[in-house]
Amino acid sequence: MEIAVAGGTGIAGTEVVKIAQQRGHRVRVLTRGNGVDVRSGAGLEEALSGADAVIDVLSTSTQSARAATEFFTETSSHLLAAGHRSGVGHHLALSIVGVDRAPHGYYAGKLAQEQTVRSGQVPWTIQRATQFHDFAAQTYRNAAVGPLHLALRMRTQPIAIVEVATRLVDLAEAGPSERARDIAGPQEEQLVDMMRSWAAHTGRSGWMPALSLPGAFGRAIRDGSILPGADADLGTVTFADWLNAQPRG
Template sequence: MRRKIAVAGGTGVLGRHVVEVAGKRGYDAVTLAHSTGVDLVTGTGLDGVLDDVEAVVDVTSIQTQSARASEKFYGAVTSNLLQAEKAAGVGHHVALSIVGADKAPYGYYAGKVLQERLVTESDVPWSLVRATQFHEFAGQIMERLRYGRFVIVPQMRSQPVAASEVAGRLIDLVDVGPSGRVADFGGPREENAVDMVRALRAATGTRVWILPVPFPGALGRALRDGTLVAGSDADHGTQTYADWLRSRA
């Protein structure tokens, strides 16, 4: 009999990879998302869906730069998942966070800090890994910060990692069981966000002007000073951003 896990946010950029990797590893993966009748913010649809599930992998996300909105989302989703897991007897909660979130608890990262606290204080056995931004990050910048023919790109040190490799790391944690906080996971090399967007523009033929901008305040400093780059004690993936662009082509 195949073992059963649940993937919260299983239809997203990372979630699809998690579901795919889980299947290849011999798991039946239940997707928790609006499209499968589950609202993780309200908890609607969670009753009974975690029966016989041995682990929940949470890779949910929200598109916001508001600390209040991020905390509201992650506070609700994490609390609802942990409560449902405890009721169903799920023995393992696997959470994904972001490298450096605790050192830059501003905007979106504020919600990730709250998520980590809820998980680590929970009665449900847990594993938590922090990862750097995915290779898709440059494309997200082009989509979210595009104004007509212009794209505003934050001046930022990044260490992009393949979403498929992060998915593999998450399922590794499912395999071994509750492990607490494990080593950070980053990409194989450091990149400049502006260069990443320029490379994506060239690869896709997108005709836009790129405007590098130093974001203000403490968050802007964290973007530029390497706070969000994995340290020397981190584990690293193998696919570079350039490799990823070539694979897409």
């Protein structure tokens, strides 16, 4: 297969590219370095010519609902329009478990992305997944006030990136299936504990007080709204497994 990957240099995209290539697929990574700007649409139609499937694992660092919605609506619209003109037969987007139950901030953008994909002219698949294991490290870096790092109160069921990337390539090979079954890690975790364990493992010392985000989104991430349902497919790699494989500080 010819597979185009949007966001192919990111955390998830790198694994998608690796797995697809290992299986013998020809992979096109859609980046500015390769003459493609997904945000503006420049170079997309040429880059997608002859592609069988597009896997969209793009992300953005904003937590603003408006900015996230603009980003994901624009990029998805350009990918779908160029894909339709180029004869792409399958558009596959990675989303997040619970976006419809917590449509706030970044999640609002992902929900808008899903709606854009559903209304496009390319046959589609949407795969929702829970947070990756390294979400603890990302939150540690982002939830900082001067030298103080805050541990965010959140219920999550984190999953290994490679397990999500494997599922995405499986789905690309299988063809359009619309809403795929949600995928999540093997067990629920508290993000506060994950962050503190990661900090200790990597040699980062100091007091890390727990923080509850205010508002509707804060409630949603604490009350289980973004946890997978009973019908979700579960991975096998626990957070402890992942952490033990990381370099010690």
